[in-house]
Amino acid sequence: MRDAVERLAREAGEIALRHFGQLASLSVSSKHHLDLVTAADREIEAFLSRRLLELFPDDGVYGEEGAARTGRSGRVWVLDPIDGTFNFVRGADSWAVSIGLYGGGRPEFGVVYAPARGDIFSGGNGHPALCNGEPLATLRPVEPSRAVTGIGFHIDIPIPTRLDVLRFVMEGAAMTFRHNGSAAISLIEIANASSDGYIGLGEATWDVMGALPILAAIGAETTLDWNRIGLSSRLDFACGSPQFLDIMAPLMSRDA
Numbered sequence: 001m002r003d004a005v006e007r008l009a010r011e012a013g014e015i016a017l018r019h020f021g022q023l024a025s026l027s028v029s030s031k032h033h034l035d036l037v038t039a040a041d042r043e044i045e046a047f048l049s050r051r052l053l054e055l056f057p058d059d060g061v062y063g064e065e066g067a068a069r070t071g072r073s074g075r076v077w078v079l080d081p082i083d084g085t086f087n088f089v090r091g092a093d094s095w096a097v098s099i100g101l102y103g104g105g106r107p108e109f110g111v112v113y114a115p116a117r118g119d120i121f122s123g124g125n126g127h128p129a130l131c132n133g134e135p136l137a138t139l140r141p142v143e144p145s146r147a148v149t150g151i152g153f154h155i156d157i158p159i160p161t162r163l164d165v166l167r168f169v170m171e172g173a174a175m176t177f178r179h180n181g182s183a184a185i186s187l188i189e190i191a192n193a194s195s196d197g198y199i200g201l202g203e204a205t206w207d208v209m210g211a212l213p214i215l216a217a218i219g220a221e222t223t224l225d226w227n228r229i230g231l232s233s234r235l236d237f238a239c240g241s242p243q244f245l246d247i248m249a250p251l252m253s254r255d256a
Contacts, residue, residue, distance in 0.1 A: 002127050005099055005111045006120060008051050012044045012097045013115035016082055019043075020091075020116065028089055037085060041065050044081035048099065052077045062102075062231050064206045075103040078209035078231065084182030093117050096184040100209025101125065106226040110210035112184050121188050124213025131192060139219045139241040142196045147175040149244075150186030150195050154202025154234065165199060168251045175247075187211035190220060190240060197240025199248065205231050212239070221245055223252050 019026050019040035027039040042065050049067045052059065060071035063079035077099060082088050084095030093116035101109040101124075109125035121136075123129030129136040149169060153162050169177050178195060180186055183203050188211055189195045200208070212222065222239040229235065238248040245252075 001109065001125075002111075002122050004055055005109075006113075006122055008048060008055075009097050009099055009111045009113035009120060011051075012048055012081065013113045015044050015047060016040055016088070016095075016097065017115050020088060023089065023091060026089070037065065038082070038089065040088070041081045041085060044097065045079055048077075048079050048081065048097075062206070064204065073103075075101060075108075076231065078102050078206050080184065080204075080206040080210070083184040083207055084180070087181050094180045094182050094185045096182060096188070096210075098184040098206065098210030100206075100211075100213065102205070102209060102231065107209050107212040107216070110213040112188050112210045112214065114185060114188070119188075119192075121191060121211070121214050123217040127217070129191065129214045129217035136191050136214075136218050137193070139190070140193055142241065142243050142247065144174065147173070148195045149173070149175050149177050149240070149248075150189060150198040151177050151179045152181075152183045152186055152198070152200040152203060152207075153179075154204075157201045161201070165201065165251065169199070172250060173247050183207035184211050187215060187239060191215055191218060197238060197244035197248070199238050199251070201236050203235045203237070205229070205233060205235065208235065208239075215239060223248075 045063045045065045049061045058073040060076040061067050061069040080098040083098045088095040096112050096114040099111045111122040113120045121131050186198050224237045
């Protein structure tokens with residue numbers, strides 16, 4: 001399974017890179033203020049949906065741009081064709097193709113491919129976590145002198161709530177933070193030790209379904225209760241090592 005889904009992600013990434021090299025002529029529209037969708041998003045999701053149906057005909061598909069197919073197996077492939085479309089449109093490299101397998105009511109396996117960075121991550125469901133074919137190390141302890149967390153806010157999150165989160169991170173947790181506009185990239189940065197964790201408010205399941213199984217395979221945990229989450233749910237959560245979650249517990253317990 002891993003090889004087949006990684007190949008799909010790479011093929012989808014080639015489609016994305018073709019559009020990325022022609023941004024001046026790319027069709028871009030707005031879902032909401034600062035929330036963009038492009039012809040590349042739609043083309044990639046259609047491609048992935050079609051190919052996944054060929055590979056796994058009994059499985060369902062659920063995608064950000066409207067793909068919705070009910071399968072017979074109980075498994076669903078959750079797609080974000082370009083996570084970080086705003087970055088993509090601006091010519092930045094913080095975007096990724098995310099493919100996650102949801103089964104038994106929780107994330108099982110995932111692939112995240114960041115074509116502009118040349119990195120592909122995969123793992124979960126009995127598959128060790130890999131980056132570019134090499135094993136990923138288990139999570140490191142949080143080192144206070146260099147602690148950093150990724151942060152992501154859906155556009156609907158009120159500004160006072162965002163400021164409260166930033167204040168806690170800087171004062172309560174004594175960390176610095178990064179906000180790069182792609183949950184998939186932010187989560188994968190935990191895997192490659194670029195950050196200690198991630199706080200997401202208002203995220204969609206397609207934002208995280210590819211990365212979470214990879215992170216689980218190297219010891220990451222989340223505050224998410226998948227017994228209470230459906231594929232259409234919006235997610236407020238922290239992700240990282242148990243130590244990181246302990247640090248963020250006061251923030252998450254007050255429903256940041």
